[in-house]
Every structure is written in structure tokens, then in C-alpha cells.
Amino acid sequence: MGMSLQQIVFGVLSIISIISALGVILSKNPVTSVLCLIVTFFTIAGHYIMLNAQFLAVVHIIVYAGAIMVLFLFVIMLMNLNAEIEPQKRSWLKYAGAISGGALFLVLLGALREADVTPIQPGATDIGLISNLGKTLFNQYVVPFEVSSILFLSAMVGAVVIGKREA
Amino acid sequence: MNIDWFFILEKIVLISGVLVISLVVAMYSTWGERKVASIIQDRIGPNRAGFMGLLQPLADGGKLFFKEEIIPGNSNRFLFILGPSLAMIVACMTSAVIPWGDTLTIAGHTVSLQIADINIGILYIFGVVSLGVYGIMLGGWASNNKYSLLASVRAASQIISYELAMGLSLIALLMMTGSLSIKEIVEQQRHGGWNVLYQPLGFLIFLVCSFAECNRTPFDLSEAESELNGGYHLEYSSMKLGFYLFAEYINMFISSALMSSLYFGGYSFPYMDSLGLAPNLVTILGTAALFIKIICFLFFFMWVRWTIPRFRYDQLMRLGWNIMIPLALANMLITGAIVLYRSTH
Incomplete structure (x- = not known):
């Protein structure tokens, strides 16, 4: 108990955004990836609304979910990508990807661990x-x-x- | 927690009411469409189910519900079902920011007949409209049929092209009104004149673009039955087909409401403040006025459908990019110049 409504909404939004972001990279079907990315954009727009930045939220939806992702979907549909015709990646490429991704993760973790972020008062700013x-x-x-x-x-x-x- | 139960109840009633009204209007639009078609083509039209065929939409709906549901064997089942659902959800979402009337006073509470008066109302509508294309694209692609894919690609490029001119024509309106809230735009028209008098070209562009956004004739290339065997919903059957067809009528209803609100004064009508009637009665009359305007627009949609033949695809694109967008830009420039001139003099 003791959680405010905002914290509950934030938690739900964050969980959905992380799950859908993982869905983007983990799904085998490119169309599902695109749909997961659209869901991620929606949850990020939800975060913007929590920060009282309504304009940013709706522009985010219009530009990313409404325009750019439509073009992505276009390309994927016309090329008809799917799991069967995906070329087999070389194994060293996979290892290189994993190592460089892990290194980036470590650097970000190291940089952000000590970072001191002043919390923004929710709802107090009207700049958005x-x-x-x-x-x-x-x-x-x-x-x-x-x-x-x-x-x-x-x-x-x-x-x-x-x-x-x-x- | 301190929860305003009356507020929640009010919103729930309002949301359900608007949803039910949109569905009923969409249902009777199908009846209206057949009657208008029959009058224009000098026929009788549906007249068997009920008085003047008024029960025909119910019979059609029942038929669609009980038809066999066929999902093509090698299609993506999840996306195949997601397509019509998205089309329907997106069609219903826009109604949230349209002011259906002024405020009612019930037992000391002031109830606004608008679900959400957000200060970015018009942008919200744009956001939702730009999502409308997903239902068609996903449905067309998931059907795993060349005709469906072709139709959905057509629909998507058509909707994206006409969205631009629509947005540009709205920018001119926004420069004049100085507000993105639809309620405020309607209130301005209540005291001043209707926006169509100041923005005739902008209204014309918006009207043509909403025909294109709703996939209505003469822009219904995505369901050109003579070229594409029916269009993006070729593989659909049962109520999933019904959802696609129904979403089109809901879109028509919502864009009629939007055009009435933005350009024709919404729920305001002439002399509404000098009648000397009770405020609640004026609000109800205002809502009735809005619905009369909407019905006029719906009739116009149907009238055009049974009068003007379909464009060719290259004509459609040329109209969108070479005529509509430059016209909208010119309209924007002229409006901007006049607004600037009036603010300095």
C-alpha cells in the first residue's frame, strides 16, 4: 500500500514498455516486431502524458506510430520478410554482436549508476x-x-x- | 483516496452513450445509403424488413453474425483477427474529443456533453486518424492474398497522401482560431460566424480529404471490386467483414461530426443565446442541431457515392499531391498573411 495512482500508472506503463521492447528484438516475425515497437511508442507517449507533456505525446504518436512505422510496415510487407527466408547469420557475427552489446550495456550502467538525477515534480511543470x-x-x-x-x-x-x- | 464518484459515473454514461449512438447511426447509415442509392437510381430500395425496411440493418447484422467464419489456411491468424478489431477500435476512439453539446445542469452538477476536453483535441484526432491505416494494412497483408495486399498498399498510400493536405487545411483553421481545443473552436463560432465563411477553401480541402480518409467513392480504390475482387477485405467473412464495413460508416459519422464542429458551428445554432429558453433546453436543442448537420453531411457522402464514378489510381495521386497540397499551402499562406495584417492593424 501507499502507492499513489501515478506510481501505479507509471509501473504498469513501464512494465508494458519493457515487455514490448523485448518483443521487438526477440520476435522471429518482423511484422510482430513492428507491432511491438508501435506498442512501445504508445507506452512512451503515456510517459510523456504523465510528465504533463501532452503535445510531445501526441506528436510522438502521429510521427512515429502514425507515419514512420507505417513506412516500416510497408517495406516489410512488400519485401515479404519472414523467418523461413531469413539468411543464416554467421556465428562470429552473433558473438560479436553479443559482446559489443554487452560492452555498451556495461558502459551505460557504469555511467548511470552514480548519476544524480534531480526528480521532476510530476504535474508541476507546464512547459509541455x-x-x-x-x-x-x-x-x-x-x-x-x-x-x-x-x-x-x-x-x-x-x-x-x-x-x-x-x- | 478521494474519488469523485459522480464524475466517474458521468463519464461512463457519456462514453457508453456516445458509443451506442455512433453504432446506431452507423447502422442506420447503411439503411440510409441503400435508400439514397435507390432514390438516385429510381428504385424502391429495401422495403421488406419492417416499415420502409427500417429493420434491414438488424437483419444484415444478424446475418453477418451467423455466417460461417473462414480464416484462410496459410494466413497469420493473430494479425488476421487484429486487422478488423483495430479498424473498429480506431473508428470509435475519435468520438472522445468531439463536443456533442454544451453543458447540462443535473441536480446541481454541471455535466459537459464532451468526453474529454483536452487542449490538443485536433492533434489527438490526427493521431487517431494516422493509426486508422493499420487495420487495413494488417488485414490486407495477413490475408496472404495478392489482391488484398495490393488493395491495402493502395489504401495506405492514399490515406498517407491525403492526411498531409488535411493537416495543412487544418493549420489554416488553427491560425484563425488560435486554439486546438474543439470545444473552444465551437464556442468561438457560437459568438462569431461559422468558420466555413472565413475558410471556404480550407473546408473544401478538408471535405475532399475526409472522403479519401474514409475510403469513400470517388476515392474507394482500395475496394475497387472490378479490379481487386473486393479489396483488402477479400478473404474476410462473417462479422470480421462486418467490422470493416461498419468501421467505414463510423468513420463517416465521426468525420461528419468533426466537419460540423470545425466549420459549421458544431452544437451552436443561430440566435441560440437570444431565445430566452432554459439553459438545459438550449443545450438539448444544440445537440439536435449538431445531429441535423451531421445527417446533412452523411447524406452528402452518400449522394456523392452514387453520383461520381471512381478515380483512376494515378488521377487520385495527382489530385492529392499536385492539387490538394499546393492549394492547402496557398490557403495557409493567405490565412497567415491576413491574420498577421489584422493583428498589426
Whole structure:
């Protein structure tokens, strides 16, 4: 007892996000992996809502779950990947992957073990609400914002150029 | 813990009510569709089950429930069932942020006829709409049928393409209203004029895009029976097919409600504040006004379906990318310039 509603929600969300994240890498079927990743994105959006960052949560859903994952699903469906036609990986590749992944895990663990994170008061910050975010973005950070939009523009132009070359 | 039981009860009643109303409206839309088709084609239409065929949707539903359920042998069973379920869930989710009416006062409590008035209402709708494509894609792919896959790929690219123009047309509306909460947008229209007067082009783009998002004729290429043997739900039978067909009608209902709320004043009607009636009565009349607007839109959806033939796929893409998006961008630019001009003068 003694758990607040927020802690219960946080616990449930965290458990689901860890299970679905494991599902992404453990499932044999790529389509199931994509679906697990979508569930993970939803739970992360849930965490954003817990932090009172509704805008971030909904944009996370729109961009990642609604757009990028659809493209992933597209590619996987059209290539028709499945367990039977997956090429057999060489065994040294598996060992290399396991060792480098484990090393990264150790480094992260070492770095975060001693880290001192000041807890955020849940619900106390209003920075994630859309009007505050917009004002901050367009007053304080307007130059970086515009620079990143140029980056997007160049990506769009690049896509059009690649598309035109074939025609 | 201090729990406001009245609040929970209110929300449960509201959610169930909205869900039941969406399902009933969707059910009778199928009847309406057949009647409208029969009038346009100079036929009688369904007239056997009940008075004027009014029991026909029940008969159809019962038939679908009792049909044999066939799951193709080499399909992915889990995804095959997930597809129609997702289509149905996503269709029902959008109704949460639509204001179905103003506030009612019951025994000293003020009850808002909106399930959730969140300050990102429009973005929420976008999030849900962008998920709508999964039901179609998963169903089409899991069927393990070339026609289904082709149809689901068509549907997905169509929905993604028209989502862009839809979003751009909404941005112009947002620049004008300055709010993402649908309730606030409706309240602004209650005191000012309807948004369609200020955003005619934006409304037109939104209307065309919602036809495309709902997979309605002339954009129903994903179920073009003459080319694809029926489309993404080719392998489906029984109520799973019913869910796909039903989700389309719920989507139609919700997008009609959305268009009424965003551009046609939602639950507000002319002179509603100067009638001198009791507030509760005005709220009920407002909800009735909203439903009249919705029914007009539903009729328009059907009217177009039985009037305009289907586009070719390249025409559909050209309309989306070369006409709708530039028009929406121009609309955005003009709106932005006017908003800027009015804020400085």
C-alpha cells in the first residue's frame, strides 16, 4: 500500500514498455516486431502524458506510430520478410554482436549508476503544454527551429530529386 | 483516496452513450445509403424488413453474425483477427474529443456533453486518424492474398497522401482560431460566424480529404471490386467483414461530426443565446442541431457515392499531391498573411 495512482500508472506503463521492447528484438516475425515497437511508442507517449507533456505525446504518436512505422510496415510487407527466408547469420557475427552489446550495456550502467538525477515534480511543470512550448520555440529558440526546418526542406528536395531521376 | 464518484459515473454514461449512438447511426447509415442509392437510381430500395425496411440493418447484422467464419489456411491468424478489431477500435476512439453539446445542469452538477476536453483535441484526432491505416494494412497483408495486399498498399498510400493536405487545411483553421481545443473552436463560432465563411477553401480541402480518409467513392480504390475482387477485405467473412464495413460508416459519422464542429458551428445554432429558453433546453436543442448537420453531411457522402464514378489510381495521386497540397499551402499562406495584417492593424 501507499502507492499513489501515478506510481501505479507509471509501473504498469513501464512494465508494458519493457515487455514490448523485448518483443521487438526477440520476435522471429518482423511484422510482430513492428507491432511491438508501435506498442512501445504508445507506452512512451503515456510517459510523456504523465510528465504533463501532452503535445510531445501526441506528436510522438502521429510521427512515429502514425507515419514512420507505417513506412516500416510497408517495406516489410512488400519485401515479404519472414523467418523461413531469413539468411543464416554467421556465428562470429552473433558473438560479436553479443559482446559489443554487452560492452555498451556495461558502459551505460557504469555511467548511470552514480548519476544524480534531480526528480521532476510530476504535474508541476507546464512547459509541455502546447501554448508554452510554442512560445518558447518561437521566441527563445527561433533560430535553431528555423535551421532544423531547413534541414527538413533539404531532405524533401533530396527525396524529390531521387524520385525524378527514375522517371 | 478521494474519488469523485459522480464524475466517474458521468463519464461512463457519456462514453457508453456516445458509443451506442455512433453504432446506431452507423447502422442506420447503411439503411440510409441503400435508400439514397435507390432514390438516385429510381428504385424502391429495401422495403421488406419492417416499415420502409427500417429493420434491414438488424437483419444484415444478424446475418453477418451467423455466417460461417473462414480464416484462410496459410494466413497469420493473430494479425488476421487484429486487422478488423483495430479498424473498429480506431473508428470509435475519435468520438472522445468531439463536443456533442454544451453543458447540462443535473441536480446541481454541471455535466459537459464532451468526453474529454483536452487542449490538443485536433492533434489527438490526427493521431487517431494516422493509426486508422493499420487495420487495413494488417488485414490486407495477413490475408496472404495478392489482391488484398495490393488493395491495402493502395489504401495506405492514399490515406498517407491525403492526411498531409488535411493537416495543412487544418493549420489554416488553427491560425484563425488560435486554439486546438474543439470545444473552444465551437464556442468561438457560437459568438462569431461559422468558420466555413472565413475558410471556404480550407473546408473544401478538408471535405475532399475526409472522403479519401474514409475510403469513400470517388476515392474507394482500395475496394475497387472490378479490379481487386473486393479489396483488402477479400478473404474476410462473417462479422470480421462486418467490422470493416461498419468501421467505414463510423468513420463517416465521426468525420461528419468533426466537419460540423470545425466549420459549421458544431452544437451552436443561430440566435441560440437570444431565445430566452432554459439553459438545459438550449443545450438539448444544440445537440439536435449538431445531429441535423451531421445527417446533412452523411447524406452528402452518400449522394456523392452514387453520383461520381471512381478515380483512376494515378488521377487520385495527382489530385492529392499536385492539387490538394499546393492549394492547402496557398490557403495557409493567405490565412497567415491576413491574420498577421489584422493583428498589426
